[in-house]
Amino acid sequence: MEAVNKKVKISSNETIESPWRMTYRRLKKNKLSMVGFVILLGMFIFSFIGPFLSPHDMITTNVLNANKPPSSQFWLGTDSVGRDVLLRLMLGGRISLLVGLVSVAISVFIGTLVGGLSGFYGGWIDNVLMRIADIFMAVPTMPILVILAAVMSDLKVLPERRIFVVMFILGILSWAGLSRLVRGQILTLREQEFMQAAEALGLKDSRKIFKHLIPNVVPTIIVNATLGIGSSILMESALSFLGLGVVPPIPSWGNMIQAVNNFYNFQNRPWLWIPPGVCIFLTVMAINLFGDGLRDALDPKLKR
Amino acid sequence: MSEIILSVRDLKKYFPIKAGVLQKTVGHVKAVDGVSFDIVKGETLGIVGESGCGKSTTGRAIIRLFEKTGGDVYFNGKEVHSLNHKELRAIRPKMQMIFQDPYSSLNPRMTVGQIVGEALLDHGIITDKVELRKKVMKTIEECGLASYHIDRYPHEFSGGQRQRIGIARALALDPDFIIADEPVSALDVSIQAQIINLLMDLQKERGFTYLFISHDLSVVEHISTRVGVMYLGSMVELANKKDMYKNPLHPYTQALLSAAPVPDPTAERKRIILTGDIPSPANPPSGCKFHTRCPYAMPICKTDIPEFKDRGNKHFVACHLLDKNN
Amino acid sequence: MAKTLVEFKDVHTYFYTEAGTVKAVNGVSYKIKEGETVCVVGESGCGKSVTALSLMRLIAAPQGEIVKGNISFDGKDITSLSEEEMMSIRGNDISMIFQEPMTSLNPVFTVGNQIMESIMLHQKLDKKQARDKAIEMVKLVGIPRAEAIVDSYPHELSGGMRQRIMIAMALSCNPKLLIADEPTTALDVTIQAQILDLMRDIKQKTQTSIMLITHDLGVVAEMADYVVVMYAGKVIEEGPVNDIFKNPLHPYTRGLLKSKPVINQETDRLYSIPGQVPNPIGMKDSCYFHERCEHCMEICKTQIPTIKYYDEQHKISCFLYDGEGK
Amino acid sequence: QEAAAPEQAAEKADLTTQTVDIHKAEDPSKNPQQALDRKDTIVVGMTEFSGKFMEQFRQSSYDMYVNQMIFEQLVEVDDEGKPVDEGIATWTVENDNKYIFKLKDGIKFSDGTDVKAEDVEFSYLLLADPNYDGDSDMSKYGFVGFDDYKNGSATSIEGIKVIDDKTIEFTLEEPNAEVIYFFTGGIVPKAYYGANYTKGDLSSVKALLTKPMGSGPYKMVEYKEGQSVTFTANEHYWKGQPAVKNVIFTVTAKSTAMQSFLGGQTDIEMMDVSIENVEQLKAAGFVDLHRFPTNGYGYLGMNNALPKFSDKRVRQALAYALNRKDVVEAIYGPFGNVLNVPQSRVAWSYSEEGINEYGYDMEKAAALLDEAGWTMGDDGFRYKDGEKFEIFFTGMADHPVLDIMLPVMIESYKQLGIDLKVEYVDFPTLTEKTNNFSAEMWFMAWGLTPDPGDSSNVYRTGGPQNKYNYANPKVDELFIQGSKETDFEKRKAIYAEIYKVLNDELPCIIVYQRSDMWAANSRLEGFHVTPYKEFTKDLWKVTIKE
Amino acid sequence: MRQYITRRVLQMIPILLGLSIIIFGLFALAPGDFIDANLSKNLSAEKVAELKALYGFDQPLHIRYFRWAGDALRGNLGDSLQFSKPVTSVINDYVWNSFILSAFSYLLSIILAVPIGIISATKQYSKFDMGATVVALIGISMPAFFLGLLMIKIFAIDLHILPVSGMRTAGLNATGFAAMADVGKHLILPTLVLAFSGVGSLMRYTRTSMLEVIKQDYIRTARAKGLSEKTVIYRHALRNALIPIVTILGLMLPGLFGGAMITEQIFAFPGIGKIALGALSKRDYPLMMGFNMFMAVLVLLGNLLSDILYAAVDPRVRLK
């Protein structure tokens, strides 16, 4: 009888920690992820607050001052119409950071959702969802973007907003790969015994998917997101030839690094492309470090 | 007559055997091959039997973790396998299972608190976080874990502790009926005793009904009201606990009882040694499935399937030997 | 007198977790002699498996670590061997049957494959021979249709079958030491008897030592030459099997023996040791059992008892016997 | 090393008096070994080929270079773009509407057969085939009987008559000054291309597109899709054996063309003209540079039908406010010029008479806008009838000119009180937008032919390429006159008048004429190129110096 | 299984049909057509109308589609407008070059990425792991054109050991082995560039999924058997970590034939990627249609392949 009647005592000052807080606390302990976080934060400050501190402005051009190497007036030199590279770098970060995050967030959201549903339910739902994913993968993105550019042009959408629409659409178009990754892993996870246990408890499907299965796929999702942010920052610039990148006078990192496309710049004007290259790399690196930290924080077996 | 809570009729579960690159089905493992029994509310039916004879499969088929191949399962009068998704979800909390494998049945990324408490949350039984945590703590303590275990992950526990998490998970829901698939085999005797006492206390207090699968004959004897013996996918003997242990009728049951280890290093052991090939559930022997190993096998055993019938006092046995005598 | 094969000397194995350091094994010393079966019993979670894993040097890094003490095997100090040297010992000189048969088998390889692997590695057989040997081993552990079973995947087998696969794997290479971590919990008594016979056979034939971790006192009674009782990371009592069963000294050991239900002995309620295992994190200097002990004295709350000889062979760690032993 | 300032980098050559500026290699000893090792082969770098190796069907200019190696035409043009009889025929004109061509002697296709009048007829009949889908538009010249052939059942065109093996007559319904340039199309052997040809089914001809045969100095040996075209000397060439036996046109990447040239992998390549490129090539020491004005101009188009652009003062203001000189300087350094008339400064019809230069003048621009009723608002933007002066500019991304001009435009127009909003689309989208007049302002470039009459399509009312919605009856009338006048001096005067009107009314703002530049390895002797004469014309004379 | 494959293959038919409609619609909706894209001043309005009629651009969309679909069913994908050649032969001209390039670079990235990912996982947070991660991230954040130029500068210009661009040396009349060696030399740089960005992502996926697996109990069992660390990792762990890798490989299949636009451009490599891009910017409808349908088939096949491989890799996966 002892065991049954034993009083349950919860000391009153015990705080209940939510999983989020716990993750956060663990993240804080992980040095690398904090380094990543600080870099990322720095990038945001650099991009969103930095421009206010610059003596230069984005619009003024000075052809005579074009392509000047770094000097005390222009810390990172000037571009082909004499604008300050540093200022453009800061402003470019706004677009690139937002664009990377927005499109990745969308594609991760849809990809995880679809992959989760598909892998969990299997059967015809899986079949239908995966065939839809197939279709999304098989439909060429370029013509869609060309059409999009034309439609936005006809509707006179403000040019500086278009890039976000594009990234939104890209996010919507690019979830299919992740959904297959998620589904693939869930296919094996759902056969494990703990899922039978969850079934026996009569849990809601949503709980089974999002509390039981998805957390086990989170590492893959994190990798996908990290890779995605890097590539969408670069993608933004690749889109420009379709007329979908940023428009002047707005800069973006992807756009700035295009300067390297000219061999002469590549060899002789490193100040044009090294700074955006470094920024992109640091951002991707930071997100990756942060992602790794998050992964570890979420991994119950790896805490020390 | 008391109320029948679970009624299993001729339950069958076959697994396809796949072979080759193209995974063609080449045969079936008849894991459960026509099992019938009733369980009365408030009783404990113990099931023993050779390993691999289909005990777990029976349990899983009952709560529909496997789709049955044939037969019916009535829970509180409803056929479990014909319920739709929603109805099934609704009866799940009333019918719980404690899993045999204590590790793989726990999600490695959830803490004990989440594992034990989530069903309560999910079914809307308890919604308040603090309340829930209290309830979870109470439950895990009842099951012999400590309240400080609540925020740990399964891999940090020993095998026995994990098993208790599984038990707590099932008990937290206050089900009417629990299938306990070897719930105590991984526990040390003291905890085992504690859990068994707990199960029995709960049964007394709340009228739980158990289907108790175990290899430990002494435990089964202690907890059960009736005991069923399975062999190769079928029930060969089903009787009142006392009848079964005092007067086992089926040769397999007799062998089983004789093999039980006694916790006394000096005790004398007289085991019935079963000889002969162990048959395969993919290709079960004709007639009485036990005839290949039965010390008393007769010609008829090879050809005719013995009838599973009442040999008096609700003692069901499927054996030709008894038919002869009668 | 037989030679000592394994000696644990003041082994400490800790796990560093968020909540704090779990002193899973906290100063364990005992010996296993050649050709001897040592049974380790104790409360679930008391560190039996971790002791065994320490011997295999398979403690999950980086959270787990052998922090102190040494373990000698066959004259070598395990804790200071290189990884390569360990590799040649594992599976060959020492083999281990793990507690969780489901998660311990690789889900993507057929069980035959997994058995063959160590045969091929340590016995230098070719694929064909290894397969034959694997089938033979599977038959030996009493699984029907061995030829087909070797081609099945772990998830297609019942709990008991998986466990027997683990056993087959461990026995296939004639080790000097067999560590069996609850090898028969999922097995029915007939199979269990068969497996125990098998182990005894092997022991007799090849002078294999066996470290048997189990909860089943019946098994202990049948198999053990020597018994080690652990509690909360420490050895609290050890001695030859007869001494332990006939004259258990430690209150915990006594409780254990009392808890076990015995066939055909009706009891209303099983005895269980009251209370909980203390939290292994931040344990105070005291007898770890004192909170649950009927004979608790003042000294028990303030000092850790040390293990001492009670008579020639029987060792005990309890203040009750201070002065009694020698 | 540092980019030298434009002033030091290159002296500015006046290309109005001289068509080609040649810079000779200063240190030929720097010639890379890889080039020196090629004793009997010239490698020319190109961007891409479509494989339409027949003048009748070709679209890209790179295909054109290939075609010019292989095919020859009745009429050639000189450095100013005037027709001369250096082609395979001489001609006489009767009544201003009948052209009689006499094939010169000894002209053979590369298979050794003679070039005959029927080959000439065949070459032109292809253009009249009902299913002909090439660019050439034969209908506009008014050949007698053209319609009967194209849309009727005639088996030949009445106006194209083979007199004998060497003589062929082309008759027009009325005189046309432009038709003489139509005879600069390549002549193909009928026996080869026409073997399986029936009117209306060009498939057998198209099947031979990648296996061309003509009478030019070289014949094609091999075409590797996307990689190279290999030629070898045509031993039957009527002007004599080409000096270098093998020529290879190889595909290079735009971004690394310079590198493969400097490394000696190519001998000849057209290079983008920029200060940096010129400097690099000069520094290499072994490169001959041939630079000349491009046949074309870049312009800012405006939809004149839009209220904001309908007033010519507004258009003029926009021209004044754009510092074209600085922009052109920034893009092309000394190698580009601000242009004010839609014709190449080296063309025979070029005239600057009475032309307003629209020099950079913000005050004048502001005054013009004020005059036009666009008054400055408090927010720094101009308003008229409550409407803000806002321009949606449609451009193509990654355009070297826009990359520099747009930031400048945005800045200047903002100063002027105009909000210039930029959007980018891809090229076909831009053309479609201009086609249906939904673009407000855009940037494009036109290529030019020696014939000034082709501007009519662009500037006459309702002209197919008049996307500015520009309409001026006087201009229309002058274009008609120009196309009928066969006397070159008189024609020139007519076009000078047109240019004056356009310069004043500014249907579009012409921005610049840039330069083309061919780099040739100095080991090649006799390389010759002019604006109207591709390098291929005289390639057969080129020799390789030891 | 056979049934599953048959069913999936059969399902491809309606999907491809649907896709063809979608893709056709997209191309038709894209502003501008072949004639706009090849803007020439000489074209009169009548001539433009005539050409549009010749190409069938004046027909209503559904008629155009059915005409295309009808021909396609008979294996005729039409003629490329740009090349005046059957689409199939245009694709055939270029796709194999791309295939060779992609095949080599995929091979290279798999050979590099999987082991690096594994070592990174087994030695998490070691110097090797950090180094590999940094290199992988550089690969991810570095645009292909940049990397291409860098390689060209180092190997072709400064060191003069490899050609700048193209696929064959112009004017080299080599045959047989020498010709192959020549192509091989041209392939090295583009292969490296392509592989470099591929390695990064594949390596990251391998690393993550290995990290999950190596903590499992069965890895402990494998070690307990005395297997060498290599066997434990490469046999026992890798096999369990393969699911995401297999997915990625399935997703890579279309890329094997789809060409790499930017890399091809930088190296003037005669691949299909450049052609496909050109087809879009020139609005060469038949070529775009043909190429994209070809890609669509590959996408479907790639995904089918990975689905089939799942079952082979992990017997617990049940395909239905």
Ligand SMILES: Nc1ncnc2c1ncn2[C@@H]1O[C@H](COP(=O)(O)OP(=O)(O)OP(=O)(O)O)[C@@H](O)[C@H]1O
């Ligand atoms: N990876 C780990 N991280 C943290 N704690 C651990 C870990 N593994 C084991 N422990 C702890 O170590 C203690 C001893 O565990 P061990 O597995 O040795 O118990 P056991 O005696 O084998 O019990 P059982 O009989 O139930 O299997 C337990 O308290 C357990 O919680």
Ligand SMILES: Nc1ncnc2c1ncn2[C@@H]1O[C@H](COP(=O)(O)OP(=O)(O)OP(=O)(O)O)[C@@H](O)[C@H]1O
């Ligand atoms: N998913 C499956 N696929 C194929 N065969 C299976 C599957 N699950 C179980 N089996 C087979 O069904 C039979 C019965 O298995 P079950 O797990 O019910 O045995 P059990 O009586 O619980 O045994 P144990 O006491 O060992 O747990 C076994 O022969 C097993 O091989």
Ligand SMILES: [Mg+2]
């Ligand atoms: Mg079972």
Ligand SMILES: [Mg+2]
């Ligand atoms: Mg254990």
Ligand code: NI
């Ligand atoms: Ni000069």
